[in-house]
Amino acid sequence: MATLDLVPIYMNDRPDLLDRLGEALGRILHMSIRQRTPAFDPEAAYDRSRGQYNSTVMLRLLLGDPGITGDRLLGVTSVDLCTPVLTYVFGEAQLDGRGSVVSVHRLRTEVYGLPPDDALLYERLQKEAVHELGHTFGLVHCADPGCVMHASTYAEEIDFKGPGLCPRCLGVVRAAINQSRAAT
Amino acid sequence: MPTTNDTTARETGPSVLIVDDEFSVRDSLYEWFRKDGYHAGSAENAREALARIQERRWDVVLLDIKMPGMDGLELQRRLKEVDPDLVVIMITAYASVETAVSALKHGAFDYITKPIDPDELSHLVRRAIEQRRLKAENLQLREKVEHLTAPGTLVGSSPPMQKVLEMVRSVAHTDATVLIRGESGTGKELIAQTIHANSNRRYFPIVPVNCGALPESLLESELFGHEKGAFTGAQYRRKGKFELADGGTLFLDEVGTISAQTQVNLLRVLESKEFTRLGGSEPIKVDFRVICATNQNLERAVEEGKFREDLYYRINVFSIHLPPLRERPEDIPMLAQHFLERFARQMNRPYEGFDPGAMDLLVRHPWPGNVRELANAVERALVVGSPPLVRAVDLPVRLNEDARPATGESLADVERAQIVRVLERASWNITRAAETLGIDRVTLYNKIRKYGLRK
Numbered sequence: 001m002a003t004l005d006l007v008p009i010y011m012n013d014r015p016d017l018l019d020r021l022g023e024a025l026g027r028i029l030h031m032s033i034r035q036r037t038p039a040f041d042p043e044a045a046y047d048r049s050r051g052q053y054n055s056t057v058m059l060r061l062l063l064g065d066p067g068i069t070g071d072r073l074l075g076v077t078s079v080d081l082c083t084p085v086l087t088y089v090f091g092e093a094q095l096d097g098r099g100s101v102v103s104v105h106r107l108r109t110e111v112y113g114l115p116p117d118d119a120l121l122y123e124r125l126q127k128e129a130v131h132e133l134g135h136t137f138g139l140v141h142c143a144d145p146g147c148v149m150h151a152s153t154y155a156e157e158i159d160f161k162g163p164g165l166c167p168r169c170l171g172v173v174r175a176a177i178n179q180s181r182a183a184t
Numbered sequence: 185m186p187t188t189n190d191t192t193a194r195e196t197g198p199s200v201l202i203v204d205d206e207f208s209v210r211d212s213l214y215e216w217f218r219k220d221g222y223h224a225g226s227a228e229n230a231r232e233a234l235a236r237i238q239e240r241r242w243d244v245v246l247l248d249i250k251m252p253g254m255d256g257l258e259l260q261r262r263l264k265e266v267d268p269d270l271v272v273i274m275i276t277a278y279a280s281v282e283t284a285v286s287a288l289k290h291g292a293f294d295y296i297t298k299p300i301d302p303d304e305l306s307h308l309v310r311r312a313i314e315q316r317r318l319k320a321e322n323l324q325l326r327e328k329v330e331h332l333t334a335p336g337t338l339v340g341s342s343p344p345m346q347k348v349l350e351m352v353r354s355v356a357h358t359d360a361t362v363l364i365r366g367e368s369g370t371g372k373e374l375i376a377q378t379i380h381a382n383s384n385r386r387y388f389p390i391v392p393v394n395c396g397a398l399p400e401s402l403l404e405s406e407l408f409g410h411e412k413g414a415f416t417g418a419q420y421r422r423k424g425k426f427e428l429a430d431g432g433t434l435f436l437d438e439v440g441t442i443s444a445q446t447q448v449n450l451l452r453v454l455e456s457k458e459f460t461r462l463g464g465s466e467p468i469k470v471d472f473r474v475i476c477a478t479n480q481n482l483e484r485a486v487e488e489g490k491f492r493e494d495l496y497y498r499i500n501v502f503s504i505h506l507p508p509l510r511e512r513p514e515d516i517p518m519l520a521q522h523f524l525e526r527f528a529r530q531m532n533r534p535y536e537g538f539d540p541g542a543m544d545l546l547v548r549h550p551w552p553g554n555v556r557e558l559a560n561a562v563e564r565a566l567v568v569g570s571p572p573l574v575r576a577v578d579l580p581v582r583l584n585e586d587a588r589p590a591t592g593e594s595l596a597d598v599e600r601a602q603i604v605r606v607l608e609r610a611s612w613n614i615t616r617a618a619e620t621l622g623i624d625r626v627t628l629y630n631k632i633r634k635y636g637l638r639k
Contacts, residue, residue: 050299056212083212087299095218140221151220153303 001032002180004133005070007062008035009042009077009101017104017125018076024126025074028164029133030177036068038075047082055081055092055101063099071180072136074129075101090128090152093135100132106155124158130165137176139169198313199223199241203233203259204248204275209298213246220306230254230262237266244312249274249283249295257290264291269319271312275300326387338371338378339522342512348375351504356382361454363439363499364477366506367611369556372477373437375504380433385473388432391425396438403446407453410462426459429472439499440480440491451495474499508611509551509558516547519555523562524574534571541576552608600635603628612639 004025008018022033038061045057062068062075081089081103090107093100107124109117127148134149142149147166152158165173200222202213210226217224225242227233230253236242245263249256260272274287274295287295293312296305338349355362356379364372373392380390398406405415409424425434436442442450453459454474458467476499485491509516521537528535538546542565551557561580569578603621610617618628631637 056208082299083216084206084208085212085298085300086216086305087301089302092215093219095215135219140219151306153306 001030002072002177003034003070004029004031005034005036005068005073007038007065007068007073007075009038009058009075010079011076011104014078014104017122020122021076021126021129025129025133028130029173031072034070036065036070036073038062039065039067042077042079047084050082052080052082052088053077054083055089055103056083058101059092059094059099062101071098072133073099074133075099076104076125076129077101078104080105090158091132093132095135095140096138097136100136102128102132107158112155120159123163124155127158127161127163134165134169134173137173139172142166142169144168197221197223198243199225200309201233201236201242201245202226203228203230203245203251203256205229205251206248209248209275216302216305217309222309230259233259234262234266237263237270241267242270243316244271244273244293244309246273246275246296246309247292249276249287257286260287260290260292269316271316273308273312337522338374339519340512340515341518342507342515344507344512345515348504348506351502352378353382355379355502355504357384358502359383359473361474361476361499361501363482363501363503364475364506365482365503366477366479367508367554368479369554370506370508371555372479372506373435375506376433376435376437376475376477379475380435380473383433383473385432389429390433390435391429391472392435392437393425394437396441400443400446403442404449405462407446407450408459408462411464413463415462421461424459424461426453426470426472427468430470431472433473433475436474436476436499438478439476440478440482440485444492447492447495451492451498454495454498509554510609510611513547516551516558517543519558520546520562523559524566527563527566528571531566533566535566535574536572537574539573539575542574542579545576545579550605550609552611599631600637603631603635604637607632607637 006018006022006025008015011018018035022035025031026033040061042053042058042061044061045053045055047054058075058077058081062073081091081101083089083092088106089103091100091102102125104121104125105111107121107128109115109120130148131152139149141151144150144166145160146162147169148161148164149166149169150161152161164170200217202210202217202224203226204210204213205228207228210228214224214226225236227236229251233245233247237245245260247256247260247263251259254262256274260274263272264270271293272291274283274292275298276283276287276295277298284295293315294308296308338345338352340346340349352375362376362379364375366372376392377390380386393403393406395403405422405424407425409422409427412419412421436450449459453470457471458469460467482491482496482500486493486496509519520543524535524537546558546561553560562574564580565574565578569575603617606617606620610620614625614628618625621628623631
């Protein structure tokens with residue numbers, strides 16, 4: 001069975017989120033889920049001028065970590081991510097590659113001045129995690145507004161999407177996983 | 185990490201080229217657009233950007249305003265030389281009024297400041313692509329409209345007709361007032377439509393007004409429009425032809441029949457391009473080109489005081505005289521064949537042409553009703569005859585009579601027929617007809633009255 005390494009980065013206060021997410025991803029993607037502790041220093045991705053973490057650098061650190069060897073890897077972090085040219089990103093992934101990273105920061109309702117909503121936070125995290133992992137299987141944004149691969153540039157847009165992949169996107173992911181399983 | 189060449193994931197769909205000297209910017213945007221389903225490409229300098237633009241069609245270019253070597257503004261100019269419809273979005277490091285104004289002045293679609301809000305970027309690029317799509321669609325529709333609204337073809341290879349076509353070509357693109365003169369049925373309206381269709385006003389309407397068909401009071405209301413309650417029966421406000429022709433062409437047919445009062449009012453509007461609706465007080469500015477047509481001798485009408493001299497000079501800026509068909513008989517075969525093909529297509533009947541007898545008849549007829557009469561004769565022949573050739577017997581009786589002397593009837597009938605024939609050949613020029621008949625003008629007038637002949 002293909003493996004997915006889940007890597008918590010600054011997620012010490014919410015190990016429960018990682019556990020729930022691991023279970024759900026295993027169910028959705030039919031992959032073996034492992035949690036891995038990073039050996040790299042995530043501060044290398046910190047952009048002092050922006051007060052945010054560079055998602056591209058974070059992804060590079062994840063991919064360079066010798067302890068993270070899964071077929072796919074997903075970093076989950078509580079810090080705010082950005083790229084040099086974009087003010088923020090919910091996550092970043094290699095298109096048709098191995099690595100992905102997702103941030104919980106802007107999925108929290110508190111960031112928008114609203115009361116905490118843990119159920120909504122988890123729902124958004126699962127959607128974004130599947131979304132970023134979908135890119136690693138070669139999926140681009142889907143026109144189906146109910147599909148989790150539909151583009152979303154702000155948090156409420158994530159809420160409009162359904163929790164899973166549309167049949168077409170799910171087919172692409174399953175085919176890719178089966179292919180990698182056959183190769184091994 | 186992925187390379188910054190074109191993605192192979194998406195070869196179709198909208199395309200975005202990112203031009204920035206900073207690798208991290210290029211790479212980040214390139215990946216972002218790829219994942220959003222765009223065909224993405226990148227270039228790190230002006231030279232590379234110019235090469236990429238030649239390779240394929242790009243919908244949008246995201247262009248850094250500050251780059252070493254050639255700056256974004258200059259590069260934009262060069263890129264637009266290659267593809268004038270290219271939509272360029274400038275990326276600036278600092279939002280300053282100067283750079284923004286400069287970018288927009290140089291034809292950029294918009295600008296965006298680094299670091300870019302992803303939501304703003306998404307909307308901006310979608311809007312830019314929509315604009316490009318609309319522009320292309322607009323162009324296609326214009327071509328379709330041009331095809332659909334193209335006036336009938338001007339047919340004629342005779343020297344007088346060639347001269348007319350040359351005049352039409354030379355005056356069409358100007359805004360000059362045109363006076364088209366010619367007998368009834370020579371195709372004055374077709375000439376007006378052709379001038380309009382070849383002018384810069386072609387995407388606006390050509391509004392025809394048949395001045396001779398309306399009584400004075402109605403003509404004023406027709407031209408000027410009226411406010412509600414301006415006169416009995418004016419229940420609604422109505423735009424007049426002047427307003428409807430705004431941006432386009434006003435075609436005043438039979439301009440010689442306009443009454444003295446309307447001539448004054450018309451002259452005022454033509455001079456000032458401003459008028460008020462009947463019953464209104466608000467002056468309305470309009471911009472239209474004027475084309476007039478007449479089958480009357482306006483110079484004589486001016487001499488006789490029936491047509492204002494100042495209006496005459498106002499409309500007689502560029503005059504085109506349409507020769508009657510009898511003065512260009514060499515055009516008859518081509519015109520007849522043109523009408524035959526048109527009507528055969530409309531009636532879905534497989535006509536191919538005319539037999540020699542029919543064509544001989546057509547060429548010898550004087551056609552007092554000019555091209556309109558010829559068109560009607562051909563249309564009628566196609567209805568009564570049978571394909572593939574039109575025969576002489578299919579043509580209207582008057583044509584056949586014209587070719588054969590009237591026989592077996594009373595002396596009065598023969599005289600009447602002869603007078604009609606000569607008058608038509610002379611285009612109702614009484615002096616010339618009287619000469620041909622060998623009688624004086626008074627006698628001819630008396631005979632016209634006696635037989636109740638009318639032009």
